[in-house]
Amino acid sequence: MTALNKSIEPGDSPDLTEERASGTFDTNAMAAVIYGSDKFAQRRREISEAISKIPELADSAPLPFLDRFGKVTEGSRKLSVILENIDKLIDPSSYEEGLHLYTEVMGMEGHPLALHEVMFIPALIAQASDEQQVKWLGRARRREIIGCYAQTEMGHGSNLRALETTATYSPETQEFILHSPTITSLKWWPGALGKSANWAVVVANLIIRDKNYGPHPFMVQLRDEDSHEPLPGITVGDIGPKMAFNGGDNGFLGFRNYRIPREYLLNRHAKVEADGRYVKPPHAKINHSAMIRVRSHMATGQGALLAHALVIAVRYSAVRRQGYLEDKSREVKVLDYQTQQHRLFPSIARAYAFIFCGFETIRLYDQLLIDVQNGNTSGMADLHALTSGLKSVVTYQTGEGIEQARMACGGHGYSMASYISEIYGVAIGGCTYEGENMVMLLQLGRYLVKSIEMIQNGKSRELGPMVAYLAENESEIDLNLGPNEYLKVFEYAARNQTWRATEKFQKLRNSGMSNEKAWNQASVELTRASRLHTRLYIMSTFINHVGSIVDQKVKGVLIDLLNVHVTYEVMDIGIYVQGLLSSNQMDLIRNQLYVSLETIRPNAVSLVDSFQISDMQLRSVLGRRDGNVYENLFKWAKSSPLNKTDVLPSVTQYLKPMMEKSKL
Numbered sequence: 001m002t003a004l005n006k007s008i009e010p011g012d013s014p015d016l017t018e019e020r021a022s023g024t025f026d027t028n029a030m031a032a033v034i035y036g037s038d039k040f041a042q043r044r045r046e047i048s049e050a051i052s053k054i055p056e057l058a059d060s061a062p063l064p065f066l067d068r069f070g071k072v073t074e075g076s077r078k079l080s081v082i083l084e085n086i087d088k089l090i091d092p093s094s095y096e097e098g099l100h101l102y103t104e105v106m107g108m109e110g111h112p113l114a115l116h117e118v119m120f121i122p123a124l125i126a127q128a129s130d131e132q133q134v135k136w137l138g139r140a141r142r143r144e145i146i147g148c149y150a151q152t153e154m155g156h157g158s159n160l161r162a163l164e165t166t167a168t169y170s171p172e173t174q175e176f177i178l179h180s181p182t183i184t185s186l187k188w189w190p191g192a193l194g195k196s197a198n199w200a201v202v203v204a205n206l207i208i209r210d211k212n213y214g215p216h217p218f219m220v221q222l223r224d225e226d227s228h229e230p231l232p233g234i235t236v237g238d239i240g241p242k243m244a245f246n247g248g249d250n251g252f253l254g255f256r257n258y259r260i261p262r263e264y265l266l267n268r269h270a271k272v273e274a275d276g277r278y279v280k281p282p283h284a285k286i287n288h289s290a291m292i293r294v295r296s297h298m299a300t301g302q303g304a305l306l307a308h309a310l311v312i313a314v315r316y317s318a319v320r321r322q323g324y325l326e327d328k329s330r331e332v333k334v335l336d337y338q339t340q341q342h343r344l345f346p347s348i349a350r351a352y353a354f355i356f357c358g359f360e361t362i363r364l365y366d367q368l369l370i371d372v373q374n375g376n377t378s379g380m381a382d383l384h385a386l387t388s389g390l391k392s393v394v395t396y397q398t399g400e401g402i403e404q405a406r407m408a409c410g411g412h413g414y415s416m417a418s419y420i421s422e423i424y425g426v427a428i429g430g431c432t433y434e435g436e437n438m439v440m441l442l443q444l445g446r447y448l449v450k451s452i453e454m455i456q457n458g459k460s461r462e463l464g465p466m467v468a469y470l471a472e473n474e475s476e477i478d479l480n481l482g483p484n485e486y487l488k489v490f491e492y493a494a495r496n497q498t499w500r501a502t503e504k505f506q507k508l509r510n511s512g513m514s515n516e517k518a519w520n521q522a523s524v525e526l527t528r529a530s531r532l533h534t535r536l537y538i539m540s541t542f543i544n545h546v547g548s549i550v551d552q553k554v555k556g557v558l559i560d561l562l563n564v565h566v567t568y569e570v571m572d573i574g575i576y577v578q579g580l581l582s583s584n585q586m587d588l589i590r591n592q593l594y595v596s597l598e599t600i601r602p603n604a605v606s607l608v609d610s611f612q613i614s615d616m617q618l619r620s621v622l623g624r625r626d627g628n629v630y631e632n633l634f635k636w637a638k639s640s641p642l643n644k645t646d647v648l649p650s651v652t653q654y655l656k657p658m659m660e661k662s663k664l
């Protein structure tokens, strides 16, 4: 049985049953808020139920016991079982249902279709012309072909203008000739490129008559569709084991004068005519849309990863007993320690905040896609700035939260039985992919500096709603702090830091320093401004979202969670608000935080239950829904391949002779 309202079942650990009984709200109602609608939350439960009825969809062994080869094979095996049963499991036309199915069955370690769904198909939707979509999109959606998104090279990922792969147009044959001129020009990192994909969207410099028009996306066949062998002129393979994602085959790719037809430039926006004439796109960065899309989805994606770690740590903390409080006759649940609550509850609040914030950025991206298809690119810069900051802040804070969750599980958190280290490895990949965090914070920094320059030039009224606060002035704050006053505190901090960083940059530049050098010398301050601005945005979307909730019990507990969030976040940026808040006010906020931790305590397990992440999806012995941790930890250890025999061959071969020798 998958997660139910309150989720109490016979055989559950009494400690978790007690926690669920103390919850003040309906976890199904909360799940409806988390997943955007009651209908979809219900569908998730139904899909999990349907999955549980097909035993072949379960992992054939706990994934941590598999080696790389085993993980990659297991991913392909489960994928084929999914596809055999797809109509029984989901509505195949629903992207969200598909995502839930894959997330639950395939897990987070990577699989052959991960990039196909996340970047390859979206790149075709955004960048292929109608004619090209007829040719490839249906095939991709039916999974007749497997694709990936090949942009990053061994030598360059951040600085796209320095990519080295070339696509040189030959008007005589009406072909592009793809070439990798150096070792550093090898495509390096693209997910599913190494062994699974037979097609790729490849980003290469478009060269026409010796002129470089910069990076453009090309549709490229990499492997024979029958034999799956690489085509002549293509060198392709796996880049080896990684910190996580080891079920995935991130790859390398090189071209040796590899020819593709002119029609294979994805030409919804930019075109090359038969005679080599170049037709410019409506916006210089329009080819970056696949990246903007993933960045727009990353807040919810990372919120979900943080949620996984918190489900594990909070449930485990409710069954783990260690030490005493007042009652010396029974050890206390570690969740009752204030330090444990301080470690975990602000992260629960962040997970909710990230998910709600992601709703907003996904909506903005979907709107942008429609606008761009209609020739309106005016929203691109705003969304680029917003998602650049957001991906950086949520990935970093998610990593922090997951690592705290691991430590909150003590020694068992360090075991792969907790699965937290895998979640951590997967999540912090997000600090790097889709734009290295510092690089992306500086993209938002550019936008903030431009906004300040508009104010300085008397154009405050032209500022967008997200940066309008930069033109305001706040020097006092009411002692009676509520969420909106906390927003003002954050605005103060972000505004001050943005002005300070911009003025530093301007001062350096005005002193005769080059623009680039001045930028570099102000860049740490600029990233600080970007983080504060982004955290303000997260807080404000959290407040707005909670304000819109109808179910009063759900709303009540989310207001409690919001109180944890706003007090924790303001304490965390104390150094930036010293000019605004007195030490008395800081003490008051600190005390409000401690009170709000206590208020949340009875709902902690219900709040994480509400994510409705099934045991199958969680893959954690510590985080089991029933809380029966210890007997299952022992079972898990016994299933280790090392325990198949009592005496290992390595002992017979090396240790025994060594010990024998020492006896002489």
Ligand SMILES: CCCCCCCC/C=C\CCC/C=C/C(=O)SCCNC(=O)CCNC(=O)[C@H](O)C(C)(C)COP(=O)(O)OP(=O)(O)OC[C@H]1O[C@@H](n2cnc3c(N)ncnc32)[C@H](O)[C@@H]1OP(=O)(O)O
Residues within 6 Å of the ligand: 118, 149, 151, 152, 157, 158, 159, 160, 161, 191, 285, 288, 289, 291, 292, 293, 294, 297, 298, 301, 380, 381, 384, 432, 433, 434, 435, 436, 439, 440, 443, 446, 447
């Ligand atoms: C349903 C989805 C589920 C999501 C869940 C995700 C889980 C999946 C798990 C794993 C998948 C991992 C997949 C990973 C894939 C990848 O990593 S793909 C490769 C990604 N690579 C990057 O992100 C590279 C980062 N670099 C860049 O993006 C850019 O080069 C840059 C840093 C933005 C700089 O660009 P450039 O040098 O070209 O430009 P500048 O000179 O700095 O700026 C010029 C002006 O252009 C503006 N600009 C830049 N980009 C954009 C944009 N995209 N849109 C609009 N405007 C843009 C920039 O701000 C400058 O403006 P200004 O002159 O006015 O200041």
Ligand SMILES: Cc1cc2nc3c(=O)[nH]c(=O)nc-3n(C[C@H](O)[C@H](O)[C@H](O)COP(=O)(O)OP(=O)(O)OC[C@H]3O[C@@H](n4cnc5c(N)ncnc54)[C@H](O)[C@@H]3O)c2cc1C
Residues within 6 Å of the ligand: 115, 149, 150, 151, 152, 155, 156, 157, 158, 159, 188, 189, 190, 191, 245, 250, 429, 432, 433, 434, 435, 436, 437, 438, 439, 442
């Ligand atoms: C798990 C994973 C999956 C990936 N999947 C894909 C994929 O499917 N397709 C694909 O094409 N790519 C993929 N990538 C590659 C990824 O997009 C790049 O690694 C990423 O964009 C960072 O680029 P880089 O490696 O060149 O980092 P670098 O730019 O070399 O970063 C190194 C350091 O230099 C700093 N730095 C660089 N430029 C600046 C600057 N201008 N100002 C200040 N500091 C700077 C960075 O902050 C960082 O500290 C993936 C990567 C990972 C880890």
